[in-house]
Amino acid sequence: MDPKLVEVTQLFERFKAACKRSDLDASATLLSQLKVLLTKFPSLPPLFQQTPNAVEELKLAREIYEHAVLLSVKMEDQDAFERDFCQLKPYYMDTCGILPPSSMEYPIMGLNLLRLLVQNRIAEFHTELELLPAKALENACIKHGVELEQSFMEGAYNRVLSARQTAPHETYVYFMDLLAKTVRDEIAGCSEKGYDYLSISDAKQMFMFSSDKELQQYIAEEHPEWDVKDGRVLFQKAKESQPCKEIPAAPVINQTLGYARELERIV
Amino acid sequence: MAAVATVSSAGGILAMLHEPAEELKLHALASLNSVVHLFYPEISTSIPTIESLYEDEEFDQRQLAALVVSKVFYYLGELNDALLYALGAGPLFDVSEDSDYAHALLAKALDEYASFKTKASKATEEEENVDPRLETIVERMLEKCVLDGKYQQAMGMAVECRRLDKLEEAIVRCDNIHGALSYCINLSHQYVSHREYRCEVLRCLVKIYQTLPHPDFLSICQCLMFLGEPETVANILDTLLSGSKDDALLAYQIAFDLVENENQAFLLNVRNRLDSQTPGQSNPDSGSALPADQTVNAGATSTEPAGDVQMGDDTTTANGNAHPVDPNEAAHADKLAKLKGILSGEKSIQLTLQFLYSHNRSDLLILKTIKQAVEMRNSVCHSATICSNAIMHAGTTVDTFLRENLEWLSRATNWAKFSATAGLGVIHRGHLQQGRALMAPYLPQSGAVGGGSPYSEGGALYALGLIHANHGEGIKQFLRESLRNTSAEVIQHGACLGLGLASLGTADEEVFEDIKNVLYTDSAVAGEAAGIGMGLLMVGTASEKATEMLAYAHDTQHEKIIRGLALGIALTVYGREEEADTLIEQMTRDQDPILRYGGMYALALAYRGTANNKAIHQLLHFAVSDVSDDVRRTAVMGLGFVLYNEPEQTPRIVSLLSESYNPHVRYGAALAVGISCAGTGLSDAISLLEPLTSDVVDFVRQGALIAMAMVMIQTNESFDSRVGTFRRQLEKIILDKHEDTMSKMGAILASGILDAGGRNVTIKLLSRNKHDKLTAVIGLAVFTQFWYWYPLLYFISLAFSPTAIIGLNSNLEVPKFEFLSHAKPSLFEYPKPTTQQTTTSAVKLPTAILSTYAKAKSRAKKDAESKAANQEKTAEAESKANQEKSTAESKPSQEKSTEAESKAKTTEDASGSTAGEASKTQEKDGDAMQVDGAAEKKAPEPEPAFQILANPARVVPAQEKFIKFIEGSRYVPVRPAPCGFILLRDTQPSEAEELVLTDAPATVATAAGNNAAAAAAGPGSAAMAVDDEPQPPQPFEYSA
Helix, strand or coil: CCHHHHHHHHHHHHHHHHHHHCCHHHHHHHHHHHHHHHCCCCCCCCCCCCCCCHHHHHHHHHHHHHHHHHHHHHCCCHHHHHHHHHHHHHHHHCCCCCCCCCCCHHHHHHHHHHHHHHCCCHHHHHHHHHHCCHHHHHCHHHHHHHHHHHHHHHCCHHHHHHHHHHCCCCCHHHHHHHHHHHHHHHHHHHHHHHCCEEEHHHHHHHCCCCCHHHHHHHHHHHCCCCEEECCEEECHHHCCCCCCCCCCHHHHHHHHHHHHHHHHHCC | CCCCCCCCCCHHHHHHHCCCCHHHHHHHHHHHHHHHHHHHHHHHCCHHHHHHHHHCCCCCCHHHHHHHHHHHHHHCCCHHHHHHHHHHCHHHCCCCCCCHHHHHHHHHHHHHHHHHHHHHHHCCCCCCCCCHHHHHHHHHHHHHHHHHCCHHHHHHHHHHCCCHHHHHHHHHHCCCHHHHHHHHHHHHHHHCCCHHHHHHHHHHHHHHHHHCCCCCHHHHHHHHHHHCCHHHHHHHHHHHHCCCHHHHHHHHHHHHHHHHCCCHHHHHHHHHHHHHHHHHHHHHHHHCHHHHHHHHHHHHHHHCCCHHHHHHHHHHHHHHHHCCCHHHHHHHHHHHHHHHHHHCCHHHHHHHHHHHHHCCCCCHHHHHHHHHHCCCCCHHHHHHHHHHHHHHCCCCCCCHHHHHCHHHHCCCCHHHHHHHHHHHHHHCCCCCCCHHHHHHHHCCCCCCCCCCCHHHHHHHHHHHHHHCCCCCCCCHHHHHHHHHCCCCHHHHHHHHHHHHHHCCCCCCHHHHHHHHHHHHCCCHHHHHHHHHHHHHHCCCCCCCHHHHHHHHHHHCCCHHHHHHHHHHHHHHCCCCHHHHHHHHHHHHCCCCHHHHHHHHHHHHHHCCCCCCHHHHHHHHHHHHHCCCHHHHHHHHHHHHHHCCCCCCHHHHHHCCHHHCCCHHHHHHHHHHHHHHCCCCCCHHHHHHHHHHCCCCCHHHHHHHHHHHHHHHCCCCCCCCCHHHHHHHHHHHHHHCCCCCHHHHHHHHHHHHHHCHHHHCEEECCECCCCCECHHHHHHHHHHHHHHCCHHHHHHHHHHEEECEEEEECCCCCEECCEEEECCCHHHHCCCCCCCHHHHHHHHHCCCHHHHHHHHHHHHHHHHHHHCCHHHHHHHHHHHHHHHHHHHHHHHHHHHHHHHHHHHHCCCCCCCCCHHHHHHHHHHHHHHHHHHHHHHHHHCCCCCCCCEEEECCEECCHHHHHHEEECCCCCEEECCCCCCEEEEEEECCCCCCCCEEECCCHHHHHCCCCCCHHHHHHHHHHHHHHHHCCCCCHHHHHHHC
16 A cells, blocks of 8 residues: 555544544644645646555545544634535545545535525525536435525525424534524614614514623624614614715717717718 | 536525625636626626625625626627726736737727826826826736747837837847848838827937948938938948948949939938048048048958958958058949939939830820821810820930921920920920920020920920929929029919929029019919929928918918919928828818819828828818819819829729719819829729719819729730720710810820830839828829919829839949749730720821831741840841931931921021031940840740840739849849849959940930931931831831
C-alpha cells in the first residue's frame, strides 16, 4: 500500500478518535493536516488522475470530508460547513461511476438543504434540489428538507417548528434550532410590510415568543428601528417613502437632438 | 473502473480558497489555474476572493492569483482588466504559450504599449511613464519572435511600438538583412502614419544600411530622398562614380530612380552638392595621383570589401599609376556629367520623348469622328476636341491632326484660342531643347507691341510651362521676363501658370515676388493664375507664404482670386501631413465656402496617398455636413487623393456617396474613384462608375466618363471586356445629337484620356518605390479645377508617365536587348485601331473610297503582321519607298496649309532650307520605321504564352510582373525590378554594341525652327504611315 495513503489513514483514525472524544480543537487541527495531505493525491478532484490507488484514495478523501462536514456542525460553524460541503460535493456528483455510493450521502445532502433553508437561500436550495436524482427525493433526509421548505413557503410556520421533533438524524437538531429564528425573521419582515403597528400581545403571538421580555429583546437586537410605545409595536419608521426617481431630462434631450442632427446628415 | 470521472463544478476548489491553511489556498489556486477555461463563470463570482489573495502582501503566490484573475477576466471579455492582472502575474504570464488567452493578451499588451509610446512621443515632457512591467512583456515578446525566426513579426512590432532600438536589433540579427530592410521600408510607408516618426524609422534604416558590408544604395537613396538629405545622396553617388564601372552603372540607376519621384527641389540640391564636391575631390587628384587613388581605394573598401570588386579597383589603381592622371579624371568628369544629365531629368525626358514618338499608336480616326460629330458652333465641345487631341498625343510631338484641320482650328477664339495654343505644350511635353523654338510663333515678341492676339501669347507661355513642367531651369528666366513685360491679364495668366509649372516646388524667392506683384494688381483673371502659380512654386514647402496668401484671400473681392489662392495654399502643404493641421483647421473653419473648398484640397494633398484615417474621417464629415455643394464635392474628391496608395479601398468607401441624392457628391465620388484607381483597371472601380455614366444629371455623367477613362487607361478589351463597351458608349454619346453638352464634353475628353500619349502612357501617382510622384499628384489636383476653368484641363498631362522599359548601357545609350513577357500578348497589346468606326463615319461622309480603303487597309495590316522575318526587309524597303512618296506628296498640301495657318495665327517667316530638312526627316523616318517593324515582328506568334520584347518596349503596369530577363543574354540589368529605366551591365564589353535608338528623331525632325508647319512634316508623315489618311498607293502595293 502506498505510504502516503497509510499515513493519511492513520491520521484519519486519530481524527475520528478525537471526534469521538468530542475534542473539537484537536480534531480541527488534525482535519486541516489531513486536508493538506489530501492535496498531494492527484487522483482527487479536480485532476482525477487514474492512479492505481485512485479508488481507495477517493474513498478515504470522501470519508474525511464527510467527517469534516459533521465536525463543522458539531462546532456550529456554518462557514466551515459550507466550505467542507462544497469540497465534498465533487465526490458525490462526479465520482458516482467510480465509487460506490456512501451511506452518509443523503443525510449530508439533507443537512445542506436545511442549512440553505436556515440561511434563507431559497434559490440555491432549489438548485441543489434540481441536481438530485428523482429517487433521492424519496429518502427521508431529503424529504424532510423538502417538506420543511414547502411549509416555510406556505407560511405554515407551526409545522416548521414542530418538525424539529421528527428530524431524521441527530445532526439536524442544530439547524432546526436555527430555523426557528429564520422563520421569525420572515414573519417580522412580513409584519413590517403588512401592518402599521401591532399590539404587544399580538406581536408576541405572531413571533411565537412566550414572554414580552423575549419580544423586547428580539426587537432590540434585530429591529432597533421599530418603536415600542403604548403597548404597541410601531413599524412606520421602517417605511420611509423613497424619493421618486428623477427624469433624466438632459440626456434624453441631448440624444434626441443628436438623432435629429444625424438625420439631417443622411446622404 | 471504466467510467472516468469528469469535473462538473469548481465549487469545491473555490471553497478551498476560503480554507485558513496556506497550502490549501495554494493548491486551490493551482487547481483553478488549470480549470479556469472550463469554469470561469463559476470562478467569476469568487473573483474578489482571489483578488484579495493577490493584494495580500503576505501571500507568497500572489502572482498565481493574479494569473487566475487575469484569465477569468479574459474569458469574461474584460481585456483591460485581464491585462492589468496579467502584468501582475509577472513571469508566470508565459509569452510563448500557444493559447488564445496568451495571444489575445499579447496583442492587447502590444496595442496598449504602442498607444502609450505614441502618446509619450507627443507629450515629450514625461516620456517614461510606461508601466515597466508592460515594457518587459513586450520586450520578452520581441525577444521570443527573434529567437523563433519570426523576424518580420518582430520588426512590425518594434515599429508599431516605436522601439527603434529593438527594430535595429531584429534587423541585425535577421538572417536576410536586405530582405528585412526592404520589408521595413515598405512597412514604414504603409503602416506608419505619423510623418515624423516615419522619418525616424527611415533614418534608423539608413543607419543600418550603411553599416552593412554590401549596402543597397538604391534603397538607401530612396530613403534619403524621403528624408530630404541631398548631401548624403550626393556623397554616395560621388563614391560610386569613383568606383568601378559597375558602381557607376549603379549610380546612374540610382539617379534614374530618384528622377522618377519627380522631386525637383531635391534633385537640384543633389546636383549642386555634386558640383561643389567635385573640385574638392579633383584638386588633390591633380596634385598627386597616389593619395587620390588611396582615397578611392579607401572609399571602396570601406563600403564593399568583397574580393571581386576590390580586384576591379586594383586595376583602375594600376592604370592610374601607370599613366598620368588625365584619363582617370576625364573619365570621372565624363561620368559626372552623365550623372548630372540624368539628375536634371533631361536624359529620361529625352529618352521618353524618343519612346513616345517612335511608339506612337494614336488613332486619328477617333479624333476625326469626334470632329465630324461635334457641332461647329458649340465652342465647349470644340475646345474639348482640341484638348482631347492634345491629350491623345501628349509627349509624342505628333500634331498632324492640328495641321490637317487648321481652318477648323481657327474657330477657337479668345480663351479657346488660349487653350488651343496651350494644347501644343502638352503635345510637345518634354521637348526641352526645341520647346521654345516650337512655340516661338505664338510667343509675345519682346519689344514689338501687339504682335499677335494676347490669347495665343498667353497660351504659348502656359504651353512653355507645360513643356518644361518640373524641369524649368532653362525657361524660367524667359517666362519671368514675359511676365514682367506685359500688362495684359491674359498673358499674365498664361505666364503665371507657366512659371508655376516650370519652377514647380523650387520655392524661388524672386519668382515668387514676380508672381505676387501680379496678384496684387487685383485683376480677377491674372490673380487666379497667380494664386495657382504661387502654390505650384511653393509645392510642399509649408512655408510662411501660405499665411500671406490666406490674408490676401480674405482681402480681395474677386472669387476667382480667392479660388486660385485657396488652391495655391493647399498646394503649399502638399505631403506635410500633421504639420499642415493648423492651416487646414484654419481653412476648413472659414466663413467663406471657397476657402473651405481650398481646405478640402489642403487636407487631400497634405495626406495624399497615406490613407490616413483621420483625414478620411474629416473628409467624409465635410462631404456630408457642409452647406456648400462645392465643398462637399471637393471633400469627396479629396478621398481619391488620400486613398490612392490603396486603390482597392476607394470604391468601397465612396460607394454609398456615389448613390447620394446630391449630384455634386456623386460627381465627387466618380472623380475620387477615377483619381485613386487611375490606371489600375480595377474591376470594382469600373462597376461603381458604370451606373454613374448614365446618371440623370449631365455633369455627373461628365465626371463619370472622365473617371472611367482614367481607370481604364491602357487596359484593352481582352483584359476587361467592359473597356470595349465603354469605348462604344463614348462613341454613342459623341454621335448623339441630343446629348447634353456637358456629358458630350466628358465623352470627348474621356476618349482622349483613354488613348493618352499615343496609347503609351498611364496615370501613375506612385513611383515604383511607393513614393508619391509629386508632379503627377499636383497635376491631377489642378486638373480637377477644370470644373471652373477649362484651360486647367491640360494639367492632366503632368500625371502621365510612359509605360516603357528602356534599357541603357554605361554610355546611356539604348543597346539591342531582348526580354520575355510571360503572358499572352493579346492581354496587353494596343487596342485595335478603329476600323468599323470608319464605316459609321462613312455614312455621314459621301466618300465611298474610304470604306474600301479601310478594308484594304485592314487586309494589309493582317498581311503585314503575318509576314515572316525574311520578308521583313522587303516590306521595310517598300514602306520606306512609301514614306518618300507620301512625304513628297504631302509636301505641297502642307505648304498650302502653312499659308492657311499663317492666316489663322501669326507665324514667323518661312524657313529657308526646306529641301535639306525634308531629306533629313526622311532618313529619320526610315529609322523610326525600322524600330516599329522590329517591334511588330516579335508580336504575332500563333498562340504564344509568352512574348519577346525588344528594348525599348511598351510594358503596361499590369504586365510588369510577367517580365523576365533572359538568362545568359549579353546584358544584365543592375536592378531586378523590371520597369522604367534600367541600366544594363555589359557582359561582353569588348564586342561592339548594337544600338537601337541612336539619336532623337524628333529633335532633328522638328529642328525646323520657325516654320511650324514645315516642322511637323516629319512626325506627321511617320504617324500617317502607321495608321492614317488615305494614301492610295499603299494598299495596292501590299496586296500585289
